[in-house]
Amino acid sequence: xxxxxxxxxxxxxxxxxxxxxxxxxxxxxxxxxxxxxxxxxxxxxxxxxxxxxxxxxxxxxxxxxxxxxxxxxxxxxxxxxxxxxxxxxxxxxxxxxxxxxxxxxxxxxxxxxxxxxxxxxxxxxxxxxxxxxxxxxxxxxxxxxxxxxxxxxxxxxxxxxxxxxxxxxxxxxxxxxxxxxxxxxxxxxx
Amino acid sequence: xxxxxxxxxxxxxxxxxxxxxxxxxxxxxxxxxxxxxxxxxxxxxxxxxxxxxxxx
Numbered sequence: 001x002x003x004x005x006x007x008x009x010x011x012x013x014x015x016x017x018x019x020x021x022x023x024x025x026x027x028x029x030x031x032x033x034x035x036x037x038x039x040x041x042x043x044x045x046x047x048x049x050x051x052x053x054x055x056x057x058x059x060x061x062x063x064x065x066x067x068x069x070x071x072x073x074x075x076x077x078x079x080x081x082x083x084x085x086x087x088x089x090x091x092x093x094x095x096x097x098x099x100x101x102x103x104x105x106x107x108x109x110x111x112x113x114x115x116x117x118x119x120x121x122x123x124x125x126x127x128x129x130x131x132x133x134x135x136x137x138x139x140x141x142x143x144x145x146x147x148x149x150x151x152x153x154x155x156x157x158x159x160x161x162x163x164x165x166x167x168x169x170x171x172x173x174x175x176x177x178x179x180x181x182x183x184x185x186x187x188x189x190x
Numbered sequence: 191x192x193x194x195x196x197x198x199x200x201x202x203x204x205x206x207x208x209x210x211x212x213x214x215x216x217x218x219x220x221x222x223x224x225x226x227x228x229x230x231x232x233x234x235x236x237x238x239x240x241x242x243x244x245x246x
Contacts, residue, residue, distance in 0.1 A: 012214075101233060108234040114227075122230040127217050134213055153232035161220040168212035184213070 008135040010128050017124060018071045019132030022059045022078075026069060029076035031056075034104060043105035051102050055081050068136070070101075070128045072121075079104050080125035084133065086140055093143030096136050097181075100150060101129045134184075147182040158182040 007020040022030065031052045038048040055067035064085050069078030083099040103122050110118030130147060137145045149155035162182055165175035173184045221229045 010214075012218075100235075102235070103233050111230055111234055119226060119230045122233055123221055123226060126221075126229075126233060127214060130217050131210055131214050134210055150235060151232060153228070157220065157224050157229055157232060160224055161216060164216035164220045164223075165213065168216055170208045171212040172209055 005139050008132055010131050012124050012127055015124065016073045017128045018073065019068055019082075019128050019135065020071065022055060022067060022069050024059075026071070026076045026078065027052075027056060027059060030069060030078045030081070033077045033106075037105035037109070042109040048105065051081060054083065058083075061086060068129075068132055070125045070132070077104075079107060079121055080129060082129045082132065084136060086136070086142070094137075094140050095144040095146060096133055096140060096142045097146040097148065098129060098133045099148050101126055143186050145184045146178075149180045149182070155180060 007018060010017045010019060034043075034048050034052065035045065037043060038045045054065075055069075058065045058067040060066065064087050066084050066086065068082040068084055070080035070082065071078055081102045083102075085097045085099060086094060087097070088094045103125055107118045107121055107125075111122055133145050133147070136142075147158065149158050159177060162175045162177050165171065165173075165184065173186050176183050176185070
């Protein structure tokens with residue numbers, strides 16, 4: 001699989017984002033910036049270290065897991081880190097799951113200060129994460145994508161999102177809530 | 191706090207685009223209906239945990 005296949009360009013409101021796995025350069029820049037944020041009191045250092053360790057171990061697909069970063073254009077520091085799992089639970093096809101989106105601690109801190117720019121950045125990171133998972137599904141010729149709700153608030157959001165997804169007239173997937181998962185299923189891969 | 195308006199355009203790169211567009215539109219619509227600020231704060235797992243722990 002080439003880097004080009006793994007790099008997905010996403011336009012939102014005229015802004016350009018890239019959803020892609022980390023390389024050594026982007027990982028090092030992201031780790032340094034996120035740890036600096038944490039050391040400034042914007043998150044617990046052990047939490048950030050734990051997330052970065054997982055990302056470092058999953059810059060490529062390892063034990064079904066892979067870390068993707070959400071980047072603003074050509075930036076080396078990710079605004080979000082996505083924990084993805086690619087599985088083949090049965091003969092019908094592969095699943096790509098978004099387990100978690102970690103937002104950069106600095107952005108989280110600014111959100112709590114009602115910063116409109118941080119609000120837009122966090123929302124865009126999430127939109128990129130979901131669209132990115134769809135693109136990863138196509139790369140892996142998977143038939144299903146799943147998005148996990150880690151909190152009750154996220155669960156309430158996914159419950160609203162499933163309705164919106166099923167209202168899309170041109171869509172070829174079926175959306176449903178299964179437990180704490182939003183599931184989008186295609187009869188066959190594209 | 192002013193709610194930011196997220197303008198929908200489209201995703202690019204991998205064909206077909208119809209499903210990517212549909213997903214992107216649905217996600218943005220849902221965020222706006224849910225409340226952009228409330229949604230963004232729901233993503234703040236580490237900061238929320240830190241705040242709760244520091245307050246405890």
